Amino acid sequence: xxxxxxxxxxxxxxxxxxxxxxxxxxxxxxxxxxxxxxxxxxxxxxxxxxxxxxxxxxxxxxxxxxxxxxxxxxxxxxxxxxxxxxxxxxxxxxxxxxxxxxxxxxxxxxxxxxxxxxxxxxxxxxxxxxxxxxxxxxxxxxxxxxxxxxxxxxxxxxxxxxxxxxxxxxxxxxxxxxxxxxxxxxxxxxxxxxxxxxxxxxxxxxxxxxxxxxxxxxxxxxxxxxxxxxxxxxxxxxxxxxxxxxxxxxxxxxxxxxxxxxxxxxxxxxxxxxxxxxxxxxxxxxxxxxxxxxxxxxxxxxxxxxxxxxxxxxxxxxxxxxxxxxxxxxxxxxxxxxxxxxxxxxxxxxxxxxxxxxxxxxxxxxxxxxxxxxxxxxxxxxxxxxxxxxxxxxxxxxxxxxxxxxxxxxxxxxxxxxxxxxxxxxxxxxxxxxxxxxxxxxxxxxxxxxxxxxxxxxxxxxxxxxxxxxxxxxxxxxxxxxxxxxxxxxxxxxxxxxxxxxxxxxxxxxxxxxxxxxxxxxxxxxxxxxxxxxxxxxxxxxxxxxxxxxxxxxxxxxxxxxxxxxxxxxxxxxxxxxxxxxxxxxxxxxxxxxxxxxxxxxxxxxxxxxxxxxxxxxxxxxxxxxxxxxxxxxxxxxxxxxxxxxxxxxxxxxxxxxxxxxxxxxxxxxxxxxxxxxxxxxxxxxxxxxxxxxxxxxxxxxxxx
Amino acid sequence: xxxxxxxxxxxxxxxxxxxxxxxxxxxxxxxxxxxxxxxxxxxxxxxxxxxxxxxxxxxxxxxxxxxxxxxxxxxxxxxxxxxxxxxxxxxxxxxxxxxxxxxxxxxxxxxxxxxxxxxxxxxxxxxxxxxxxxxxxxxxxxxxxxxxxxxxxxxxxxxxxxxxxxxxxxxxxxxxxxx
Numbered sequence: 066x067x068x069x070x071x072x073x074x075x076x077x078x079x080x081x082x083x084x085x086x087x088x089x090x091x092x093x094x095x096x097x098x099x100x101x102x103x104x105x106x107x108x109x110x111x112x113x114x115x116x117x118x119x120x121x122x123x124x125x126x127x128x129x130x131x132x133x134x135x136x137x138x139x140x141x142x143x144x145x146x147x148x149x150x151x152x153x154x155x156x157x158x159x160x161x162x163x164x165x166x167x168x169x170x171x172x173x174x175x176x177x178x179x180x181x182x183x184x185x186x187x188x189x190x191x192x193x194x195x196x197x198x199x200x201x202x203x204x205x206x207x208x209x210x211x212x213x214x215x216x217x218x219x220x221x222x223x224x225x226x227x228x229x230x231x232x233x234x235x236x237x238x239x240x241x242x243x244x245x246x247x248x249x250x251x252x253x254x255x256x257x258x259x260x261x262x263x264x265x266x267x268x269x270x271x272x273x274x275x276x277x278x279x280x281x282x283x284x285x286x287x288x289x290x291x292x293x294x295x296x297x298x299x300x301x302x303x304x305x306x307x308x309x310x311x312x313x314x315x316x317x318x319x320x321x322x323x324x325x326x327x328x329x330x331x332x333x334x335x336x337x338x339x340x341x342x343x344x345x346x347x348x349x350x351x352x353x354x355x356x357x358x359x360x361x362x363x364x365x366x367x368x369x370x371x372x373x374x375x376x377x378x379x380x381x382x383x384x385x386x387x388x389x390x391x392x393x394x395x396x397x398x399x400x401x402x403x404x405x406x407x408x409x410x411x412x413x414x415x416x417x418x419x420x421x422x423x424x425x426x427x428x429x430x431x432x433x434x435x436x437x438x439x440x441x442x443x444x445x446x447x448x449x450x451x452x453x454x455x456x457x458x459x460x461x462x463x464x465x466x467x468x469x470x471x472x473x474x475x476x477x478x479x480x481x482x483x484x485x486x487x488x489x490x491x492x493x494x495x496x497x498x499x500x501x502x503x504x505x506x507x508x509x510x511x512x513x514x515x516x517x518x519x520x521x522x523x524x525x526x527x528x529x530x531x532x533x534x535x536x537x538x539x540x541x542x543x544x545x546x547x548x549x550x551x552x553x554x555x556x557x558x559x560x561x562x563x564x565x566x567x568x569x570x571x572x573x574x575x576x577x578x579x580x581x582x583x584x585x586x587x588x589x590x591x592x593x594x595x596x597x598x599x600x601x602x603x604x605x606x607x608x609x610x611x612x613x614x615x616x617x618x619x620x621x622x623x624x625x626x627x628x629x630x631x632x633x634x635x636x637x638x639x640x641x642x643x644x645x646x647x648x649x650x651x652x653x654x655x656x657x658x659x660x661x662x663x664x665x666x667x668x669x670x671x672x673x674x675x676x677x678x679x680x681x682x683x684x685x686x687x688x689x690x691x692x693x694x695x696x697x698x699x700x701x702x703x704x705x706x707x708x709x710x711x712x713x714x715x716x717x718x719x720x721x722x723x724x725x726x727x728x729x730x731x732x733x734x735x736x737x738x739x740x741x742x743x744x745x746x747x748x749x750x751x752x753x754x755x756x757x758x759x760x761x762x763x764x765x766x767x768x769x770x
Numbered sequence: 771x772x773x774x775x776x777x778x779x780x781x782x783x784x785x786x787x788x789x790x791x792x793x794x795x796x797x798x799x800x801x802x803x804x805x806x807x808x809x810x811x812x813x814x815x816x817x818x819x820x821x822x823x824x825x826x827x828x829x830x831x832x833x834x835x836x837x838x839x840x841x842x843x844x845x846x847x848x849x850x851x852x853x854x855x856x857x858x859x860x861x862x863x864x865x866x867x868x869x870x871x872x873x874x875x876x877x878x879x880x881x882x883x884x885x886x887x888x889x890x891x892x893x894x895x896x897x898x899x900x901x902x903x904x905x906x907x908x909x910x911x912x913x914x915x916x917x918x919x920x921x922x923x924x925x926x927x928x929x930x931x932x933x934x935x936x937x938x939x940x941x942x943x944x945x946x947x948x949x
Contacts, residue, residue: 071848291785305887307792307843314879315941323886356949363829400949446947543946572873592875594936635844716932 071131071543071653072099076618077175081261082121082182085195091176096754098619098663099130101159102670103177104146107594108157109673109758111181114680115763118148118155119260121183127170129619134171134274134372136282137649138289139623141372143167143228143245147257148677148681150239151444151506151533159618162228162254163371163379164246168228170284172270175488184262187235189217192268194311196731202264202682209438211393217267217558229265230255230441232377233494233504241494241502246381248397248433253556266280272306275351275656281760285648292641294318294340294634295349295567296378296612297561297625301570303355308339310635311649317378326351327363333611340633346375353380356403360423369397378627384583386416386427387434388477398433401446406432406486415481428483429462435486439494444506447535447555451503451510451525452489461500462577482632508533524697528538530752532556532691538564540698540718544596545728546589548720549607552669552729554691555678561624567593569631574740575639580629583609583643595715599724603730612725615674616646616667669753672736672745676758685744685769692729692743739769778821780804781814789842792887794851797835808822826865833857848889859890859898864908868925876941877914877922899923916942 075088093104104126116122125147132140143166147582148160157738170178173194180190187202197685205213210231217227226245231381233241235256240253242251246429258264276282295299295318302309303316320335320470335348353361356381364384368377381397389396402463406429407414414428431603443449455461456478462470473492507528511520521528527535539558540548542564551558569576577587580602588600617624629641642648647660684690699722702710712721730740737749748770750759762768771779784803788795797818815835818828822837827845829836829852830935837857838848853862866880879900885892890898900910910926914934920942924934 304882304885305847307789307847309845310844311873313874313947314882321886404947404949443782536948536949541940541948574873574877594933594940710932714932715930716934716937732825 068695070275070655071135071650072135073174073176075175075274076103077192078180079178079180079197079199080182080710081180081184081199081263084199086199088175088583090239093560094667097670097673098616098666099176099262099623100128100133100142100440101146101615102666102673103619103678104128104144105670105673107156107179108146109677109680109761112148114683116148118150118257121181121261122150123257124181125254125257125261127167127178127180128619128621129171129620131176131177132274132620132622132646132649132717133166134655135276135649135653136286136373137622137653138286138293138628139368139371139374139376140621141165141168141202141374142618142623143170143249143251144620144621145243145254145285147254150237150256151508152555153508153531154555154678156532156681157674158555159254159559160243161618162245162249162250162251162309163374163557163623164226164249165251165372165437166226166268168269168372169270171274173268174270174272178266180258180261180263183260187262187264189267190263192270193221194271196268202262205264206366207218207232210440211408211438212645213265215657217265221267221269223227225264225267225269227267229440230258230263231494233260233440233442233683235264236494238494238504239389239506239509240444240448242440242442243590244437244440247381248399248437248539249371250402250437250440250442255440255442261286271312273453276653277746282649285645286640288408289629289645290343290346290643291341291634291637292629293346293375294631294633295320295628296352296355296376296643298565298627298629298631298641299567299568299570300340300631300639302338306337307312308337309469309633311571314445315568316570317352317355318349318350318570319355320345324351324354325362326367326728327365327505328615329648334366343375347377350376350378351380352378352399353382356377356380356399357429359757360581361426362376362399364423364426366395373391373621374626378625381600382430384427384430386423388432388433390484392431392434396434401443402433402437403429403438403625405443405446405449406483407447408443409452409486410478410481410483411449411453412479413481414483424483428486431483432486432490434568436488438581439490441490441494441504444533445535445537447507447528448503450535452522454523455503455514455524458518465499471498473500473712485703506519506533507535515602518696519729522700524700526697527600528693528695529557529698530692540720543567543603543606544591544718545603545711545720546600546606546610548698548725549604549728549732550610552694553611553675558614560610562613562628563606564588565628566630569629575631580606594718596658596713596718598713598721599728601731604728604735607668607728607732608735611671612664612667613646614668619648619667619670622646622647626687656692665753668736672738672749672753673755673758675736675743675745676736676755676762678746679762679767680765683765683767685739685742685767687743688729688733688741694720694725701766742769744769774817774821777804778817778823781818782823782826785837786839787841788837789839792843792847794836794838794848794855794943796855797837798918804865847887854888860902860905860908861924862888863895863898864902864911864922864925867911867923867929871925871928871934873927875933875937877929877938879922879941880921894942916920916928 079648187206242250320338416424580590
């Protein structure tokens with residue numbers, strides 16, 4: 066057997082209906098890189114149009130890429146690909162989790178795992194290298210994810226990595242997660258696993274990933290040491306530091322003298338975190354303080370994170386007050402995992418018998434633990450905004466049966482008592498009552514509960530399109546660049562390529578210089594909240610961001626860190642290196658590939674997802690059917706006196722309909738899609754080697770004229 | 771090594787020590803540690819002006835000169851320390867605000883002045899801001915509040931009020947809700 070580099074060479078396939086287990090050659094998918102690309106290719110080839118996400122005919126892929134498991138920094142991501150239950154047209158989408166699962170999968174010998182069919186009874190998948198068995202899961206079905214992981218680990222050993230669903234996934238909530246590790250949740254596909262009666266995958270690998278040129282990888286890692294910053298590739302600290310020319314209080318580079326992991330024994334000082342000191346990279350991001358405020362310092366045990374990532378962006382806390390609520394005091398999470406419960410408790414949080422000093426931290430920790438154990442997804446914070454809207458606008462009172470409404474402890478919500486979260490999350494995750502439909506997702510709940518334009522068009526609801534997903538670094542992130550990026554997926558955009566660029570925390574003139582180098586003009590980037598009208602350079606920025614997002618989700622690299630636009634070092638003129646992905650690919654696989662070739666492969670994946678949308682929506686007119694934004698986005702703000710603030714004046718980030726229409730056309734053109742409809746043209750599909758896709762669409766009358 | 775070279779070497783060591791301790795080295799401190807009399811004081815200043823190695827930078831204040839090693843401290847950080855050393859709180863706050871409104875651009879979080887390296891007391895900060903907002907010398911400096919109560923300053927020379935308000939609201943509230 067010849068040696069394969071980067072790739073293991075095998076895709077593991079499991080038919081849950083027949084119990085058949087087999088492998089296939091990864092290299093038949095090589096044009097689609099790995100991870101997300103392979104998942105979309107499988108959906109196109111094997112899952113018929115019109116399939117419901119919970120049908121046995123749907124397939125779910127757990128994908129790793131060729132760089133995963135090789136020691137390339139920030140390469141521990143798992144991309145999960147399937148049809149999305151929250152999408153009103155059940156479009157394709159990916160969910161992502163960090164942790165160690167994908168690395169273990171590679172060590173076991175698999176680039177991807179594909180589940181298909183439906184088991185007749187609850188099962189879990191046990192994988193130990195070549196030995197793959199489908200195990201009875203009755204003893205863990207109904208358990209929370211924490212117990213499930215512990216119980217599977219008790220059989221497989223603590224070295225095993227587990228990806229599991231909670232009751233939310235078992236009950237096929239549209240908004241449910243698949244989780245691995247202490248806090249790495251892939252939101253959106255838990256119900257798909259549940260529909261297949263699969264509780265978990267436990268995996269143990271004793272092999273390795275072969276690297277063609279280990280010396281070159283090590284040299285690139287040394288180069289990365291000069292470029293990598295803090296979480297989200299922020300390269301300036303949050304405070305004035307003697308080594309730094311720039312700083313920003315918004316930075317996640319929070320480590321500094323006098324700031325500790327306060328609950329460590331003994332406490333660990335994050336310290337100065339000089340950019341040249343590779344040994345303190347893991348202390349740069351004191352994420353507990355960033356997410357929860359300075360009060361979280363004393364609860365911080367340490368920072369956690371993913372395989373092969375020096376940036377530790379998940380704070381691991383010990384919050385003793387949780388024991389009063391019958392919970393384990395240890396909590397781990399990051400970003401929206403913490404923000405989401407605070408959104409549900411929209412009237413604030415006060416501990417029910419505490420002194421209130423740290424009540425927000427305690428309440429947030431309760432919510433984060435519950436959501437992670439029950440396996441609920443927040444749809445990037447939408448669940449909190451929905452609770453607020455439905456409560457305040459009387460929707461709950463209108464649609465819930467009177468008895469059910471009366472049984473819900475609204476007084477706890479009013480008082481800010483976090484015990485409301487315990488009641489709420491449990492009702493929803495266990496599908497108890499009408500209120501559980503809040504987890505159907507915005508598009509479905511709008512139909513079920515008769516929500517009208519006021520729901521969709523309310524600025525406070527932040528819903529981007531009628532696809533039912535919210536903003537995620539949208540118009541607030543580089544104006545039209547973020548706004549247009551948000552139009553192309555079937556869920557929140559989950560694209561940090563542009564966000565990491567504008568979030569570098571460097572001055573605008575440096576960012577504009579790099580934008581000019583990349584996109585041909587500094588006009589590709591506007592200063593925050595000081596937007597200008599659409600131009601072709603912004604369209605190039607959009608294309609770049611979409612391509613690199615798909616690239617990272619396929620390689621699999623963390624798009625919350627990559628690409629490396631900037632460096633913290635003045636000696637590098639603050640420039641990063643945007644060819645690093647290709648350099649690593651060349652070193653790992655032994656096959657020379659240029660950044661342009663690699664981006665072209667990722668462009669193929671972007672266009673394949675576009676074709677999947679054409680197929681699932683059964684129309685070429687994606688411009689109107691898929692990409693149209695809700696009205697609040699293109700409605701001008703008003704000042705306190707009610708006077709209209711025109712778009713493209715400093716201080717407003719509102720978009721304008723004609724400008725968005727123009728922008729969509731410009732992006733379509735960048736990708737070679739039909740400028741009128743936004744559907745891929747036959748010639749573009751053929752140029753990208755997607756001849757079968759072109760033939761299928763043509764046969765269905767879904768190629769633009 | 772002649773006497774001047776030896777003296778310069780000693781001076782450089784003292785400046786380096788100060789920079790390593792994240793502080794500026796005033797000429798007065800140098801003179802004191804070198805046991806200079808008034809003539810020696812002048813000689814030290816002249817020696818540094820004529821022969822200081824390039825990595826030694828100087829900032830000239832009203833009553834003193836301040837030295838630092840560029841390899842150990844950026845000019846941006848040294849400016850903060852210089853403004854602190856000059857003991858003019860209003861000027862420190864205003865100039866920092868103007869810089870940030872111009873460079874990034876962003877309004878300046880008032881609470882940031884309570885932190886390192888400024889460590890201004892809340893009382894002194896409140897007094898300084900009150901004085902500044904009524905002073906003709908600082909007429910470009912304005913106060914803006916976010917909906918969570920966080921207060922920011924900005925310079926109207928570089929940010930208009932609507933822009934400053936939007937940036938403040940995003941920094942204080944928006945980015946925390948959209949992590």
